Amino acid sequence: MDHTKTNRIVLALLGLVLLGGGLLVLAGGADIYHRWNLTSPAGWPLNASGKVLIPPADQTRWTDMSWWWPASIAALALLLLLALAWLLAQRRRHPRQLTVTDSSEEAVTVSNLALSDALTTDLNLLPGIRSAHALFYGPRTHPHARISLxxxxxxxxxxxxxxxxDAVEQARRSAGWDNLPTRVDLSVARHSPHRVE
Structure with missing residues (x-):
């Protein structure tokens, strides 16, 4: 399972948990259980509009303890750092150097920009293309291409x-890669209206 699918599954599960919790809180706060003669989940404290999710005794149980505030702040800071790390991990990474294999089967390090420019040049020479841009992302030994046409x-x-x-296949063969997954974003140039006098 790739990184993107894993992220989507985790986000979907997290969304379902948050949605379910939100609906339970809404049902209790709006007194839906009483109005519609429904039974709240076993052990769920918020089952009427006058009740709270966390009882006052539990809210203040540890506030007099010396470890409570430092532990709370540390837990929230850790949660924030984990969220930021996950967010940064979602960014597309493009390495500065890529590993290619030359004709003698030796690995050579080449600039990502140089390879991207070469592919971009080939794409711009294709008939029907107004502009093109290519860049390689992912691991330096097994990258994938992102092309905008x-x-x-x-x-x-x-x-x-x-x-x-043909252009992508030529880039793959030139670099000696076994495969080159490619994403292509297409758009069509629009003519700006010209005023005729």
Whole structure:
């Protein structure tokens, strides 16, 4: 299972837990159990509008203890750091150097920018392409490509598909990679209206 799918599953489960908890709090606060003659979940304290989720005795149970406030602040700080680490991990990473294999089967380190520029140049030479930009992301030994193409007006994706495939395949073979997963974002150039006098 890849990184993206794992993140989506974790986020979906977290969302379901938060949604379920929110609905339980809403049901208790709006007194839905009493109005609709429903039974609240076993042990759920918030089952009427006059009740609270955490009883006052539990709210102040440890506040007089010397360890309470430092432990609370440390736990919240740790939670914040974990959330920030997860957020930063979602950013697309593009390495400065990529490992390619030369004709003698030796690994060579090449600038990501140089390889990206070479692929971008090949893409810009394709008929029907107004502008192109390519960049490699992921591990330096097994990267994937992210390509943005702007098509000329009147050009369809089908017309550039073969040339796009050839350019990516040439980049893969030149670098000696076994595969090169590629994501392509397409857009079509729009003509700005010109005023005629």
């Amino acid at each position: 702007t098509l000329r007006t009147g050009t369809t994706p089908e017309q550039v598909l073969a040339g796009l495939h």
